[in-house]
Amino acid sequence: MLEDTTRINMLYDFYGNLLTDKQRECLELYYQDDLSLAEIADNSGISRQGVHDLIKRAVKTLEKAEEKLALVKRFMDQEKELRRLRGILAGDIGPGERREALAIVDRLLD
Secondary structure, three states, X not given: OHHHHHHHHHHHHHHHHHOOHHHHHHHHHHHHOXXXXXXHHHHHOOOHHHHHHHHHXXXXXXXXXXXXXXXXXXXXXXXXXXXXXXXXXXXXXXXXHHHHHHHHHHHHHO
16 A cells, blocks of 8 residues: 555656646645545545545546656666665775676666
8 A cells, every 4th residue: 555655646746747736636635645535525525436536537647647658667767776876886896896887877877
């Protein structure tokens, strides 16, 4: 569940502007403020089922955007490479490690 929430929040950070104001509001209340569907429904003046459908459509929109653009995947890959680079640079660097570090930098710049 937490992994799901983290992924949706990340998708929201990258693609949130593609959503309607109402979708953004409901996603923020549900995934960031941890309100229940019933609480969001009470505050929004729509049914619990309406909130559920709204959130489901919003997540689907975010997922489709990621499918097409892959910005989150690219970001995660770059973060992984940067962590690896930091690990290399934190140790004693020999010629092999230096070449590996430069290869990582080249990949990140491409």
